[in-house]
Amino acid sequence: MFSFHQEIDLSYVMITLFFLWFLKKFLYRPAAKKNLPPSPPKLPILGNLHQLSALTHRSLQSLAKKYGPLMLLHFGNKPTLIVSSADAAKEIMKTRDLIFANKPDSSVTRLLMYNGKDVAVAPYGEYWRQLKSIFVLQLLSNKRVQSFHSIREEETALLVKKVSGLVSETSSPVNLSEMFVSLANDVVCRAALGRKYSEEGNGKKFLYLLREISELVAKVSVGEFIPCLSWIERVSGFKARVNKAAKEFDEFLEEIIQGSLDAGQDLSGKENGSSENFLDILTAIYKENSIGISIDKDSIKGILVDVFVGGTDTTSTVLEWAMTELIRHPKIMNRLQNEVRGILNGKQNITDADLEKMYFLKAIIKETLRYHSSIPFLTRIASQDVQIMGYDIAAGTMIITNNWAMGRDPESWEEPEKFQPERFLNYPIDFRGLDFQLLPFGAGRRRCPGISFAMATIEFALANLVQKFDWKLPNGDKGENLDITEHPGITIHRKKPLLAVATQYCF
Numbered sequence: 001m002f003s004f005h006q007e008i009d010l011s012y013v014m015i016t017l018f019f020l021w022f023l024k025k026f027l028y029r030p031a032a033k034k035n036l037p038p039s040p041p042k043l044p045i046l047g048n049l050h051q052l053s054a055l056t057h058r059s060l061q062s063l064a065k066k067y068g069p070l071m072l073l074h075f076g077n078k079p080t081l082i083v084s085s086a087d088a089a090k091e092i093m094k095t096r097d098l099i100f101a102n103k104p105d106s107s108v109t110r111l112l113m114y115n116g117k118d119v120a121v122a123p124y125g126e127y128w129r130q131l132k133s134i135f136v137l138q139l140l141s142n143k144r145v146q147s148f149h150s151i152r153e154e155e156t157a158l159l160v161k162k163v164s165g166l167v168s169e170t171s172s173p174v175n176l177s178e179m180f181v182s183l184a185n186d187v188v189c190r191a192a193l194g195r196k197y198s199e200e201g202n203g204k205k206f207l208y209l210l211r212e213i214s215e216l217v218a219k220v221s222v223g224e225f226i227p228c229l230s231w232i233e234r235v236s237g238f239k240a241r242v243n244k245a246a247k248e249f250d251e252f253l254e255e256i257i258q259g260s261l262d263a264g265q266d267l268s269g270k271e272n273g274s275s276e277n278f279l280d281i282l283t284a285i286y287k288e289n290s291i292g293i294s295i296d297k298d299s300i301k302g303i304l305v306d307v308f309v310g311g312t313d314t315t316s317t318v319l320e321w322a323m324t325e326l327i328r329h330p331k332i333m334n335r336l337q338n339e340v341r342g343i344l345n346g347k348q349n350i351t352d353a354d355l356e357k358m359y360f361l362k363a364i365i366k367e368t369l370r371y372h373s374s375i376p377f378l379t380r381i382a383s384q385d386v387q388i389m390g391y392d393i394a395a396g397t398m399i400i401t402n403n404w405a406m407g408r409d410p411e412s413w414e415e416p417e418k419f420q421p422e423r424f425l426n427y428p429i430d431f432r433g434l435d436f437q438l439l440p441f442g443a444g445r446r447r448c449p450g451i452s453f454a455m456a457t458i459e460f461a462l463a464n465l466v467q468k469f470d471w472k473l474p475n476g477d478k479g480e481n482l483d484i485t486e487h488p489g490i491t492i493h494r495k496k497p498l499l500a501v502a503t504q505y506c507f
């Protein structure tokens with residue numbers, strides 16, 4: 001039984017409930033429902049992280065086959081849009097490029113890349129624009145790339161000499177993977193710092209630090225996605241490892257920059273800028289404000305880290321996959337050797353003019369970049385709420401364009417799982433960021449500024465290796481049996497080093 005007092009309470013409750021129902025029904029307008037991209041089911045805390053294997057580009061390709069070219073995943077607590085088609089990539093990096101001009105950063109990249117004072121992770125804005133123009137106009141212009149011709153020639157000649165030595169002395173297999181890493185490092189080092197570092201003395205430390213920085217930049221730090229687990233990084237020693245590498249590399253860079261400043265480089269006397277290296281150019285900008293842009297020492301250090309992290313592993317990986325595919329496909333190797341040897345017609349030295357005529361060589365490099373895009377992901381951040389292909393994307397969403405999967409998309413390529421360089425002969429698709437089905441160097445404002453530098457090294461080295469030697473697998477193994485398992489990282493390279501037996505070609 002209710003008491004009088006209880007009855008009054010009940011009527012209050014009834015009136016209040018009716019009032020709330022009325023408000024909801026007639027006055028409250030819920031926010032319009034968002035049209036989100038399709039998403040696979042997710043777990044609390046982890047989001048979709050449990051659906052990703054170490055070869056993340058392959059896991060994301062499989063998920064995209066089910067959920068489509070735009071899908072929304074959650075990496076822990078981070079909403080992440082996965083882009084897997086040329087049309088969707090064009091929306092992000094052309095139509096709405098300005099909204100997506102920022103790159104995600106992390107505590108690791110902030111420490112190693114001088115708190116965004118480099119180019120690759122600097123927030124989009126005036127500072128980034130000035131640094132990018134230093135890259136494009138001062139360090140990596142076509143004229144500058146040509147001026148490094150003798151560096152490429154000398155370093156490739158050393159590579160050829162090493163292979164010839166192995167052929168004549170032992171006829172043992174050549175570790176091509178290792179040789180490509182040395183070649184790419186040495187060419188970049190000489191262009192950047194005017195000298196190279198060997199595996200002896202303080203060179204050893206420098207090479208170790210380069211490897212360490214590249215490895216750490218590629219590592220995903222769990223605390224970025226699942227903040228409640230960030231303690232793992234401290235306990236596992238990961239944070240300490242990053243701090244140590246950042247400090248030691250900084251000390252190294254400080255020493256060489258100070259050395260260059262103390263030496264008082266006078267660039268005015270250098271002919272056509274031919275022997276200017278990146279450090280010369282950057283210290284001149286720093287000291288004399290020579291191009292009307294002012295930079296500090298951290299900017300120089302950030303730029304140099306970008307050059308080493310962005311320019312070495314990427315280049316050696318392309319060479320490694322190109323040679324892998326040539327050895328796997330003897331007919332393609334044969335056709336390339338006929339082209340190169342035919343154009344040289346008995347001549348030993350390859351010139352830039354010779355390379356220009358090597359259409360099949362260029363097609364092989366394009367096909368390598370399609371089939372084994374060395375950097376699998378292009379990353380961005382949405383700086384405001386935006387609609388992409390009818391879907392609502394919230395500000396702050398991380399964007400991952402799966403460039404590797406786009407190179408194998410059957411909507412864009414016939415027989416995408418076959419290595420067929422011929423597809424690029426008489427087919428005007430290029431990799432410079434205008435054809436969205438092929439983006440090994442990215443596109444839009446954040447496109448790679450090192451394309452010409454990298455291509456010059458790759459074309460020259462590959463042409464020399466197939467001109468001067470014939471290649472086969474050790475122990476008479478057939479090319480088609482060559483193991484092509486991938487090793488995950490910021491660049492995707494071979495899990496096992498590429499070993500091959502060379503025979504000197506008699507001209």
Ligand code: HEM
Pocket residue numbers: 119120121132135306307310311312314315318374375377378379439440441442443444445446447448449450451453454
């Ligand atoms: C085969 C060799 C190379 C490949 C495959 C490659 C690939 C890439 C890719 C995919 C990006 C991201 C682009 C985007 O997000 O749209 C990038 C950015 C960049 N690359 Fe390269 N790269 C190579 C060589 C080089 C070289 C030789 C240098 C310098 C010497 C370099 C310097 C940079 C820099 C500074 C950025 C950042 C650009 C920005 O954020 O504005 N890269 N590269």
